[in-house]
Amino acid sequence: xxxxxxxxxxxxxxxxxxxxxxxxxxxxxxxxxxxxxxxxxxxxxxxxxxxxxxxxxxxxxxxxxxxxxxxxxxxxxxxxxxxxxxxxxxxxxxxxxxxxxxxxxxxxxxxxxxxxxxxxxxxxxxxxxxxxxxx
Numbered sequence: 001x002x003x004x005x006x007x008x009x010x011x012x013x014x015x016x017x018x019x020x021x022x023x024x025x026x027x028x029x030x031x032x033x034x035x036x037x038x039x040x041x042x043x044x045x046x047x048x049x050x051x052x053x054x055x056x057x058x059x060x061x062x063x064x065x066x067x068x069x070x071x072x073x074x075x076x077x078x079x080x081x082x083x084x085x086x087x088x089x090x091x092x093x094x095x096x097x098x099x100x101x102x103x104x105x106x107x108x109x110x111x112x113x114x115x116x117x118x119x120x121x122x123x124x125x126x127x128x129x130x131x132x133x134x135x
Contacts, residue, residue, distance in 0.1 A: 034104045041112035087111045
């Protein structure tokens with residue numbers, strides 16, 4: 001299993017990205033930089049699932065797309081079965097394919113951020129880490 005300190009440090013970084021994305025999304029619609037929210041949500045989703053898989057010593061192959069990472073998480077724990085990536089356009093792309101492709105509608109990036117927060121909740125619960133411990 002990965003060292004707990006490394007996992008906590010990675011989680012702190014992910015939570016900061018999520019908070020920045022949430023702050024951006026809460027601005028007036030005409031001022032929201034959806035690219036920023038998209039990048040933050042996508043990176044957070046990928047990193048959270050990789051952290052979970054790493055904590056379980058499961059090969060998380062860096063090139064896998066979000067849908068493949070989620071499938072690995074589902075195989076490891078049924079709580080991930082409630083996560084639905086169908087609204088995420090980049091879910092089937094590996095990391096390299098995602099570069100340069102972004103969702104720019106407010107509704108779509110809001111959905112991605114919501115899903116990232118659902119994954120965050122599951123991962124923190126599974127690792128028995130509260131969000132307040134990471135502040």
